[in-house]
Amino acid sequence: MPLVGNKGEWSELYVLIKVIADGKLFQSDFSLNRDPDNVYEIVTAYKDERNYRLDFRRADDITIYKVINSAAEHVATVSIDEFTTISKEILKGIKTGKGKTFPINPIGESLDRDLLITKLKADSSTKADIKLRIYDHRLAKETDLGFSIKSLLGNDSTLFNTGLGNNFIYEVENKSNCDLTDFNKNTYKSPNKTSRLTYRLNELHRMGCRLKFKDIQSRKLWKNLKIVDGDLPEVMAWALYYRWFFREPSIKKVTELLEANDPMEFYGGETSGQKFYESKIKRFLIESAMGMTAETPWIGEYDSFGGVIIAKNDGDIVCFHVYDFNLFSNYLLNNTMFEQASTGEDELNPGFPKSNGKKYYYGWLYEEQNKLYYKINLQVRFT
Numbered sequence: 001m002p003l004v005g006n007k008g009e010w011s012e013l014y015v016l017i018k019v020i021a022d023g024k025l026f027q028s029d030f031s032l033n034r035d036p037d038n039v040y041e042i043v044t045a046y047k048d049e050r051n052y053r054l055d056f057r058r059a060d061d062i063t064i065y066k067v068i069n070s071a072a073e074h075v076a077t078v079s080i081d082e083f084t085t086i087s088k089e090i091l092k093g094i095k096t097g098k099g100k101t102f103p104i105n106p107i108g109e110s111l112d113r114d115l116l117i118t119k120l121k122a123d124s125s126t127k128a129d130i131k132l133r134i135y136d137h138r139l140a141k142e143t144d145l146g147f148s149i150k151s152l153l154g155n156d157s158t159l160f161n162t163g164l165g166n167n168f169i170y171e172v173e174n175k176s177n178c179d180l181t182d183f184n185k186n187t188y189k190s191p192n193k194t195s196r197l198t199y200r201l202n203e204l205h206r207m208g209c210r211l212k213f214k215d216i217q218s219r220k221l222w223k224n225l226k227i228v229d230g231d232l233p234e235v236m237a238w239a240l241y242y243r244w245f246f247r248e249p250s251i252k253k254v255t256e257l258l259e260a261n262d263p264m265e266f267y268g269g270e271t272s273g274q275k276f277y278e279s280k281i282k283r284f285l286i287e288s289a290m291g292m293t294a295e296t297p298w299i300g301e302y303d304s305f306g307g308v309i310i311a312k313n314d315g316d317i318v319c320f321h322v323y324d325f326n327l328f329s330n331y332l333l334n335n336t337m338f339e340q341a342s343t344g345e346d347e348l349n350p351g352f353p354k355s356n357g358k359k360y361y362y363g364w365l366y367e368e369q370n371k372l373y374y375k376i377n378l379q380v381r382f383t
Contacts, residue, residue: 145306165218184351
């Protein structure tokens with residue numbers, strides 16, 4: 001049976017095949033270029049299948065073993081040149097693949113038949129997308145490490161995926177100044193081609209209404225943010241508000257706005273060399289890159305975690321090792337933005353969800369128990 005997957009899932013397999021073919025994994029610099037002075041030698045790549053593990057051991061050739069309960073059975077010996085060819089075919093298939101999911105034939109069929117690769121994506125229960133044995137030149141020894149994979153191939157460049165639970169909920173204060181029904185109807189179409197979200201937030205501000213962060217729709221997301229940093233739920237709520245109020249998608253620029261306005265009063269009007277908002281938002285970006293999602297409990301443990309591998313748009317592969325997370329956090333801050341997911345609002349009945357399409361349901365005023373609320377959805381992607 002041929003393998004079928006989306007660009008992100010195919011990218012995980014591409015990284016595995018290419019990294020074992022190359023035999024080296026280069027540290028990235030700030031611009032995603034290889035750092036020739038920091039390179040890790042690949043000894044073995046591991047891939048978990050449904051009922052067994054595959055070990056790809058690299059020497060003069062690539063020897064593949066099927067491992068069940070620590071017992072290793074030789075499957076095949078493949079030349080490095082052949083693995084290089086396979087990686088190029090997968091890259092070509094990712095670039096040309098059509099639809100949400102697609103096969104890459106005949107490569108996909110041969111991987112299943114000859115190499116016993118039957119699935120593309122790593123188990124969701126682990127934070128590592130790929131496991132490698134590398135020669136760590138800083139420790140002068142071989143080490144088994146897991147890496148998260150972020151793909152910039154094609155259009156699959158999301159850092160933090162959206163979902164219904166990603167809605168941040170704000171209570172509208174001074175609600176007497178706002179008529180619910182008329183507000184949603186009168187603000188559905190914004191002037192000057194501004195976003196409807198931006199238009200509505202500015203209109204609320206003009207009418208003297210203020211938004212106060214109350215909660216996150218997903219309790220799991222709230223807990224995940226809370227375990228990363230106790231202030232992070234509210235910091236991200238302010239970041240989302242500033243993103244739309246100031247019409248600024250860049251996370252770096254939103255962070256600068258937070259630092260300048262200090263909505264949570266970290267600085268109390270005093271000058272400080274510390275950057276509270278920047279530090280906390282960097283933590284969010286780092287944890288997201290390492291696999292934190294909205295709906296899976298995040299533990300935040302880094303034992304045996306090597307870092308993040310980036311599959312660049314040109315097919316090159318670089319990594320940010322845990323040793324260099326300051327470099328990686330600065331890269332993320334400078335190269336990510338808040339994305340707008342579909343609001344799910346009914347054009348014919350503003351302020352209410354439409355019956356079909358994506359059901360994120362945010363971006364309009366609604367009433368519960370005689371209180372007015374507004375939701376903003378969280379989604380982050382690479383620029």
